[in-house]
Amino acid sequence: DTTLYGRLNVSMDYVDDGVDSSHQLASNSSRLGVRGSEDLGMGLRGVFQIEAALQGNEGRAFDGSNLTARNTYVGLAGGFGELRIGKHDTPYKLSTLRLNFFADTLGDMHHVAAQTGNNANNFYRRNDNTLIYMTPDFGGMQFMASYTTDLVDDTPNNNPDANDTNAFSLAGVFSQGPMYVAVAYEQNNNFGVGGEDQQAWKVGGTYQIADLTLAAMYENIDDGQDDRDAFHLGARYSFGQAYLMASYTFADELTTDNGAKMYALGGGFNFSRRTGIYAVYALADNDDAGRYGLTGSGKGKGVGAVVAGEDVSGFQIGVTHNF
Amino acid sequence: DTTLYGRLNVSMDYVDDGVDSSHQLASNSSRLGVRGSEDLGMGLRGVFQIEAALQGNEGRAFDGSNLTARNTYVGLAGGFGELRIGKHDTPYKLSTLRLNFFADTLGDMHHVAAQTGNNANNFYRRNDNTLIYMTPDFGGMQFMASYTTDLVDDTPNNNPDANDTNAFSLAGVFSQGPMYVAVAYEQNNNFGVGGEDQQAWKVGGTYQIADLTLAAMYENIDDGQDDRDAFHLGARYSFGQAYLMASYTFADELTTDNGAKMYALGGGFNFSRRTGIYAVYALADNDDAGRYGLTGSGKGKGVGAVVAGEDVSGFQIGVTHNF
Amino acid sequence: DTTLYGRLNVSMDYVDDGVDSSHQLASNSSRLGVRGSEDLGMGLRGVFQIEAALQGNEGRAFDGSNLTARNTYVGLAGGFGELRIGKHDTPYKLSTLRLNFFADTLGDMHHVAAQTGNNANNFYRRNDNTLIYMTPDFGGMQFMASYTTDLVDDTPNNNPDANDTNAFSLAGVFSQGPMYVAVAYEQNNNFGVGGEDQQAWKVGGTYQIADLTLAAMYENIDDGQDDRDAFHLGARYSFGQAYLMASYTFADELTTDNGAKMYALGGGFNFSRRTGIYAVYALADNDDAGRYGLTGSGKGKGVGAVVAGEDVSGFQIGVTHNF
Known part of the structure; x- marks a missing residue:
């Protein structure tokens, strides 16, 4: 029971960082993976996944790929739940993936949420x-915990000392009928600019009509020196095979x-x-000293903020293909 | 419809650059890939390919491989033709592949054609x-165009400014009965030593008796400062499972x-x-100031010209295996 | 006849180098490969293998993987035996793999055997x-030879001059009933600290009761300046699906x-x-000037000796999954 799978998401982007602009071709979280499982008896299953990133580097769409750049693990699943060991998205990240209608595009909510404005990307890990x-x-409820x-x-x-830069992440999610709710907390120790512990928590959800x-979603990130609030609102409307979507994300x-x-x-x-x-x-739309980019x-390549306070924008058309 | 495929081409080479010689073991365009397609209805197909190079590095036969080093793209095919987006051989390169009987060996015609003598390899891209x-x-005729x-x-x-180092490539090929003809043009902007636009055109073909x-083949390359002509002649004779071949390539x-x-x-x-x-x-056989190598x-490793005017030569035996 | 295969071996380790300690997560010779063969008629088969390492780098469990980091070759098999060309374990290494009950763990015998004490790892290649x-x-007997x-x-x-740093390796193994015996010799030319030829030979085996x-196993390594003896003793006891094992390795x-x-x-x-x-x-357990580590x-990560004479130790629990 071994499956070769993957996804290609390639787009042509027109981006402007307020200083310069370009049209760029990007691979957006494209991947190639192998996964499988084995029935071990006693209600247990062995599971594994190896997932490569088909990603760009220094202005190229496909380069410097790494065979284990994405979630790569071996684990054991059973009535007790599932334990995985290796490289993995944190519960904090996993818990709100389904709120992120613009995932892997220029509009990904994590360009403003999950970050502290200098693209440090500390809480989308x-x-x-x-x-x-x-x-x-448990009747729609699930909990996740990770330790790094x-x-x-x-x-x-x-x-610093071995294991001082450790991290943990916790999340609880609840799904029932049209509603999905997630609460999550994450702490990255000794990871701030001056060696501070960083922490974040968020609560969010979706509702289908x-x-x-x-x-x-609401999120608070404390980088060990200061903290900031962020809000995210999104809407997605499907009609047949087509869909429209819009979102607004604000970081204080x-x-x-x-x-x-x-x-x-x-x-x-x-x-x-x-x-x-x-x-x-x-x-x-950055405040005078803001340096948020897309x-x-x-999102591959994206576009960063090279000068504080400048607006950063972009338009992309893309194609996705799963196999 | 996903296929795992590949090719191993490994050889033992005896090479001499006029200064020193060695026997070396080389991987020659060995590859591993995944490709597939999906019928989308309306006469359309989604297509993709991910192709890794199994190549050497710094004198090693297999090292530094890159999962997307070769043609890697997602595309749409239908009655209109086929559009691919990602990393790809140019039409200029594709158009004359079948003239190159010594492809991926020490005798590859692109060691002299496609280049301007300092291994800049500007037009085999x-x-x-x-x-x-x-x-x-169209009844044996096909056209290709790429934009980078x-x-x-x-x-x-x-x-230089974003997108100034862009490139485009055009080719038309015609195949009928024993005859194949290709005409191609390629332009690499801002890519010369002094930032000049570089361009090349060629016409060539094969005839089977x-x-x-x-x-x-005839080819003209203009590196933005000067231009040079090149000619290539080749012959390949098959008898049963065996074949013999010879070629002559000249660059002015x-x-x-x-x-x-x-x-x-x-x-x-x-x-x-x-x-x-x-x-x-x-x-x-280099002219007094010539620095063409193999x-x-x-061709993996190959052998470069370390001193101008020296002859560079080599002999290889190899094995190829496709899967 | 192409097979996608692999192995994940991931462990949590508690290691101490006598100066500092940590708990670390490691990938131990995890791999992903493709292999196959083709019947060529005349009693011949074409064979190939491409094997990637799913390995760590600089304190990360999975990083910097290389698609051809492990045995990667194309070959021909038949009544004459098998010839492979590419990247491969040496006969010296292959001959005693089955003596190494602690393979790819903190107790791997090659942490002391195969080496000369500064982790030069010269004879496990x-x-x-x-x-x-x-x-x-031949009735339980087989010989292997490699040239690099x-x-x-x-x-x-x-x-030094091209091909001066060449190497060869020879082994003979004999298997009959409960007994397995291996004799091996390996020479790495121009590979010593001062450019000396290095050589090693060993004799070892297993016996099942x-x-x-x-x-x-007994082994002698000569690094071109001095030589040292090493001994290894191991025992492995199976009961049902469980097993226990112990080993002692000594280097003079x-x-x-x-x-x-x-x-x-x-x-x-x-x-x-x-x-x-x-x-x-x-x-x-290092002598006063010894610098052997695990x-x-x-074994991924392992733990090196940072100060001569310090004891280096570790405990690990891990999981292996083959596919």
Whole structure:
């Protein structure tokens, strides 16, 4: 029971960082993986996944790929839930994926949420050196917890002390009828600029009304020196094989006047369950000292903020194909 | 409909650059890929390919492989032809592949053709950041066009200006009975030593007479400062599972006395459609200031010209296996 | 006849190098491969393998993977035996794999055997640029020989002279009833600190008595300046799906007082032929000037000796899953 699977998501982008603009071709979280499972008896299953990123580097769409760049683990599943060991998205990240209608596009909510404005991307993480445990589904409710031995290097004689840069992440999600709710907390120790512990928590969810799905989220990130609030609102409307979507993401200032608002508009058409095309427009409207860009998520290349306070925007058309 | 495929081509080479010699073991355009397609209805198909290079690095036969080093794209095919987006060989390169009997060996015609004598390898290209369109077959005739957003880096704020180092490539091919003809043009902007636009055009073809196939090509490359002519002649004779081949490639001087002639002789035996062995001898006879080597194609390692005017030669025996 | 296969071996380790300690998460010789063969008629088969390492880097469990990091070759098999060309374990390494009960764990015998005490890991090698020939099985007896064109770089104009850093390796193995015996010799030319030729030879084997398997090995390594002896003793006892094992490895001093003893204890449980869990404890007890660590084998991360004479130890629990 071994499956070779993958996804290609390639787009042509027109981006402007307020100083310069370009049209760029990008691979957006494209991947190639192998996964499988084995029935071990006693209600247990062995599971594994190896997932490569088909990603770009330094202005190229496909380059520097890494065979284990994405979630790569071996694990054990059973009535107790599932335990995985390897490299994995954190529960914090996993819990709100379904709120992120613009995932892997210029409008990805994590360009403003999950970050502290200098593209530090501290709370949208796939961590190596990680154990993750997921409970079974309890009537729509599920809990997840992960522990990372070290975010940088977990061998002895590192600086700071071995395992000091460890991390943990917790999430609870609840799904019932049209409603989905997630609460999550994450702590990255010794990971701030001055070696502070960083932490974040968020609560969010989606609600479906016929063909319309609404999303909302609140998040607080404390980088060890200051903290900031962020809000996200999203809507997605499906009609047949087509869909339209819009979102608004706001981050308050962390220090003086360095917040931002991001607006995103998009739509797409799915030829089949496997293949679709889409178009997205997004704008990050920075405060005077804000440096949020359209980057820091699964969006390839994206566009960063090179000068504080400048608006950063982009339009992309893309194609996705799963196999 | 997903296929795992590949090709191993490994050889033992005896090479001499006029200064030193060695026997070296090389992987020659070995590859591993995944490709597939999906019927989307309305006469359309979604297509994709991910192709890794199993290549060497710094004197090793297999090292530094890259999961997306070769043609990697997602595309749409239908009655209109086929549009691919990602990383791809240019039409200029694709149009004359079948003239190149010594492909991926020491005698590859692109060691002299496609280049300007310092192994710059400017016109035998697989470009990242590329859109390519191929028309349907019109009674044996087909046209191809590609556009590359930037040969180096297509994100904003690069030097030179974003998208200034773009490129395009055009080709028309015609196939009828024993005859194949190709005409191609390619332009790499801002890509010369002093930032000049570089351009090349060529016309070539093959003609089959029973078991004998003849090839001929003329090419002109302008590196933005000077231009040079090149000619290629080749012959391939098959008898049962065996074959013999010979070729002559000539490049005129670009500046004073820096042209070269390359001679290649070879033969092989195919055990099956998938597996074969081969032997090739090649010699680059450089003019006094010429620096052409047996390198710059899909041949792994090869042998460069370390001193101008020296002859560069090599002999290889190899095995190919497709799966 | 192409097979996608692999193995994940991931463990949580508690390691101490005498100066500092940490708990670390490691991938231990995890791999992903493709292999196949083709019947060529005349009693011949074409064979190939491409094997990637799913390995860590700089304190990360999964990073910097290389698609051809492990045995990757194309070959021809038949009544004459098998000839492979590419990247391959040496006969010296292959001959005693089955003595190494603690393979790819903290207790791997190659942390002390195969080495000269500064983790130079000179005689537990997978060599690129290699031809390897294996005879057929002659009534339980088999011989293997490999030649490596250059351990570093086999292209011309290298330093030392091209092909001067070549290597060869020879082994004979004999298997009958409960007994397995191996004799091996390996020479790495120009590979010593001062450019000396290095050489090693060893003799070892296993003997099975019901559920108990015993292993013993003697090895002599000459690094071109001095030589050292090493001994290894191991025992493995199986009961049903579980097993226990212990080993002792001793290396004499190479120069003054720089030998070491390594003790290893372990056990495991196999849920199935494909999936198991295990635990291992190992200790390298260094002489005053000894710098042996628990590293230099297929064990990921491991733990090196940062200060001469310090004991280095570790405990790990892990899971293995083959597919």
